[in-house]
Amino acid sequence: MSEHIVSRKIYFAIFGALMVLTLITVLVARVDLGVLNNIVALTIAVLKATLVVLYFMHVRYSSRLTWVFVIAGLFWLGILIALTLSDYLTRGGL
Amino acid sequence: MADSHTASQYGLAHHFESMEQQREAGTLGMWAFLITEIMFFGGLFLAYLLYRSMYPNDFAAASSHLNWPLGFVNTIVLICSSLTMALAVYYSQIGKKRLLLLFLAITVLLGLTFLVIKAFEYYDKYTDHLIPGFLFDWEGPGNPQRVQMFYWIYFAMTGIHALHMIIGIGIMLVLIYMASRNRFTPEYHSPVEISGLYWHFVDIVWIFLFPLLYLIGAHEAH
Amino acid sequence: MGTEALEIAPPRTHYINVAYGVKSWLLTVDHKRIALLYLASVTLFFFLGGAFAVGIRLELLTPQGDFVQAESYNRLFTMHGIVMVFFFLIPAIPATLGNFLVPLMIGAKDLAFPKLNLLSWYVYTIGALLTVVAIIMGGVDTGWTFYTPFSTNYSNGNVLLVGIGVFITGFSSILTGLNFIVTIHTMRAPGMTWFRLPLFIWSHYATSMIFILGTPVIAITVLLLALERIAHVGIFDPQLGGDPVLFQHLFWFYSHPAVYIMVLPAMGVISELVANMSRKNIFGYKFVAFASIAIAVFGFLVWGHHLFVSTQSIYAGMIFSILSYAVAIPSAVKTFNWTATLYRGSISYNTPMLYAFGFIGFFIIGGMTGLFLAALGVDVHVHDTYFVVAHFHYIMVGGTIMGYLGGLHYWWPKITGRMYPEGWARFAALVVFVGFNLTFFPQFLLGYMGMPRRYYAYPDEFQVLNVMSTAGASILGVGYLIPMIYLIWSMRYGPHAPANPWGAFGLEWMTSSPPPTENFPETPVVTWEAYEFRPYEETEVVGGSGVEEADIPEPGPRTRH
Numbered sequence: 123m124s125e126h127i128v129s130r131k132i133y134f135a136i137f138g139a140l141m142v143l144t145l146i147t148v149l150v151a152r153v154d155l156g157v158l159n160n161i162v163a164l165t166i167a168v169l170k171a172t173l174v175v176l177y178f179m180h181v182r183y184s185s186r187l188t189w190v191f192v193i194a195g196l197f198w199l200g201i202l203i204a205l206t207l208s209d210y211l212t213r214g215g216l
Numbered sequence: 217m218a219d220s221h222t223a224s225q226y227g228l229a230h231h232f233e234s235m236e237q238q239r240e241a242g243t244l245g246m247w248a249f250l251i252t253e254i255m256f257f258g259g260l261f262l263a264y265l266l267y268r269s270m271y272p273n274d275f276a277a278a279s280s281h282l283n284w285p286l287g288f289v290n291t292i293v294l295i296c297s298s299l300t301m302a303l304a305v306y307y308s309q310i311g312k313k314r315l316l317l318l319f320l321a322i323t324v325l326l327g328l329t330f331l332v333i334k335a336f337e338y339y340d341k342y343t344d345h346l347i348p349g350f351l352f353d354w355e356g357p358g359n360p361q362r363v364q365m366f367y368w369i370y371f372a373m374t375g376i377h378a379l380h381m382i383i384g385i386g387i388m389l390v391l392i393y394m395a396s397r398n399r400f401t402p403e404y405h406s407p408v409e410i411s412g413l414y415w416h417f418v419d420i421v422w423i424f425l426f427p428l429l430y431l432i433g434a435h436e437a438h
Numbered sequence: 439m440g441t442e443a444l445e446i447a448p449p450r451t452h453y454i455n456v457a458y459g460v461k462s463w464l465l466t467v468d469h470k471r472i473a474l475l476y477l478a479s480v481t482l483f484f485f486l487g488g489a490f491a492v493g494i495r496l497e498l499l500t501p502q503g504d505f506v507q508a509e510s511y512n513r514l515f516t517m518h519g520i521v522m523v524f525f526f527l528i529p530a531i532p533a534t535l536g537n538f539l540v541p542l543m544i545g546a547k548d549l550a551f552p553k554l555n556l557l558s559w560y561v562y563t564i565g566a567l568l569t570v571v572a573i574i575m576g577g578v579d580t581g582w583t584f585y586t587p588f589s590t591n592y593s594n595g596n597v598l599l600v601g602i603g604v605f606i607t608g609f610s611s612i613l614t615g616l617n618f619i620v621t622i623h624t625m626r627a628p629g630m631t632w633f634r635l636p637l638f639i640w641s642h643y644a645t646s647m648i649f650i651l652g653t654p655v656i657a658i659t660v661l662l663l664a665l666e667r668i669a670h671v672g673i674f675d676p677q678l679g680g681d682p683v684l685f686q687h688l689f690w691f692y693s694h695p696a697v698y699i700m701v702l703p704a705m706g707v708i709s710e711l712v713a714n715m716s717r718k719n720i721f722g723y724k725f726v727a728f729a730s731i732a733i734a735v736f737g738f739l740v741w742g743h744h745l746f747v748s749t750q751s752i753y754a755g756m757i758f759s760i761l762s763y764a765v766a767i768p769s770a771v772k773t774f775n776w777t778a779t780l781y782r783g784s785i786s787y788n789t790p791m792l793y794a795f796g797f798i799g800f801f802i803i804g805g806m807t808g809l810f811l812a813a814l815g816v817d818v819h820v821h822d823t824y825f826v827v828a829h830f831h832y833i834m835v836g837g838t839i840m841g842y843l844g845g846l847h848y849w850w851p852k853i854t855g856r857m858y859p860e861g862w863a864r865f866a867a868l869v870v871f872v873g874f875n876l877t878f879f880p881q882f883l884l885g886y887m888g889m890p891r892r893y894y895a896y897p898d899e900f901q902v903l904n905v906m907s908t909a910g911a912s913i914l915g916v917g918y919l920i921p922m923i924y925l926i927w928s929m930r931y932g933p934h935a936p937a938n939p940w941g942a943f944g945l946e947w948m949t950s951s952p953p954p955t956e957n958f959p960e961t962p963v964v965t966w967e968a969y970e971f972r973p974y975e976e977t978e979v980v981g982g983s984g985v986e987e988a989d990i991p992e993p994g995p996r997t998r999h
Contacts, residue, residue: 137299151431163427171420195251199258209754231548241550241624248616252654259658349669361679368671
């Protein structure tokens, strides 16, 4: 399996996307959307992180094993947060 | 596959059978380490999530005292550094030593820029008495104890992030040294790639820290 | 037959005599030497932790608190727990047997990152030394669980120093786990597919998953604990808006999977012992392999069962309770499969097998009592009593330490090239068995009758059982000292061992005892299934060189061309 070399064009394109998304994050934050603020901010952050992981970190072109590692890490973070929240969200009167 | 008794290839460690195996092992090893970093920062994100849900207004009030324009600039700086890091990896893959060195150096400069801006931010917090446990004094709206909760989380998360940046810069300097000694070839450059993975990860942490810490109260006039 | 292709004569040069001098050991990158470095360290800490146990059991001989003061007693059980958990049980099997055997069992020359391996030992040692300094300065009195706000606000002990020691040693675990996972994925010999791997490898892979995914969380927890102790900013302090139960969530997110770090490697040893000592393939190999992974995964979903009475929500308690029952299933699968393997096997009742039997029996009791504790109602009654103490000692001492000793004896000839004296070894195993039962079974009764843990005084009616427990502990201590003596003796005076003294199955037995530095003269090619025993004339294989290598029609390794 020879190494896949990602072109500079893609790097610059991703860079551009990240810049735009960062700008949007800040602009949206200046507007009061209630609970939507958090959702938008996190969604954009996840999108930016995904672009960095897939292209800058080459995961898009990596083996399935690498994908498993990445997903496992995120999944385990999910376990930590979800099961802890299962306590805090059901305590009643928080 | 090469037998260990034959002449070894440049850059191939004695216990590996092939460059392919070595590169795969190195990449997996770095990803395994990054998983530990996800879980490490994850504990802090959990604490943030919980206390922010408990004290939303106090957190918003506290966050509004953060310098979000500076945070915004820092975000841009880090994204640029990710680009330059990716380009450094690119040039190492095709064996262009000078450009590799150039982009590693720019990455270092951008990293240092980030840290300098952070230092200014921290200094402002110091003069505003917003460092928890250290003459903390909150005069604005909200419960001071809960505002302090925000600030220790802010310092813990950005402080540990900054520590990772410093380590990253150190790694870059080592790479610059190795590259200047012609240690990398198109066949052997995995230290550059693997360090790139680390650098991008530290960038991703900031991508989450910026909106979560700086932009909570940004829509309120203050 | 391929036996003529591989020379397994007693080696002239092997990994121990290839170089002499302290530097060659302290700067080695050979996984086998690093394993021995760890062996020395963990043995030291085992006896240190044992010394604290002696203090505890002496105090508990009488109902009154008369041997030590209350706060000193708190420090005794705390240091016993910290030393045993972090500096013995967690590294014991993975860092000694695992480090030694993983590359051998998969046919590799070393682990993927030999220098990181050496670093992991240094990191362990530095963290351990810091903790020793803390002990000399008086130790800690918070319990090994460091619960807040006592540990952050009120304790007079050296919380910070011990915390830093534990934090640093945690990185040793992470490096080991990282090394194992990458090695197992990328460095298996040709033909060594996943389902031809020894079950020891599967267990260590599962353990490494926990190392990687769990240890960082205890790291951040200790960091936050330190921050709170220094700055009192309110992270876990209810008076400042924090939640002490958050500490417990973060702490147990790691510390529960940590107990699976402690038991999974021992289970891996038991699988090897049961298969090889009954000369049968493990019943349900794939089930056992997947059960290891299942234990690692499910082990992360149950930590809330330590928080049943902590003010954790009752609904979360129910979820964690159900999940705790679920995690018992893969463990049970393994136990059933070991038993089924024994059925109609050709069993050798030697020392490793005796320890394996002990493990299976004690693990069943420990595991079942775990289910008692997983039931919300029962836990309310026995939480923080000696019932819990007995439960986890059955698993960690009756389970892990038996597995450790069994494995140590089984692979001793491979590691040292010498056989230990079988008679003394069997005797010691028996002493351990008797001592263990006498120490810990009474504790189930004590706990159920209501004796709290971590108390240095108790009502008079509990004395008889406590005296039995202390008597048992002294017998157990003797049982552990005997192997120390004869194992060290055997390194110099034991009979030389052949490559495969047990007639066992596995790549590690197809190289010399001790192995050469590069493990195999030629990279083996695996063409056989796991534990593919073939019948041959039964001969006494224990000790000495009573078996001719050429007589054993083993599925020998083919050399590469």
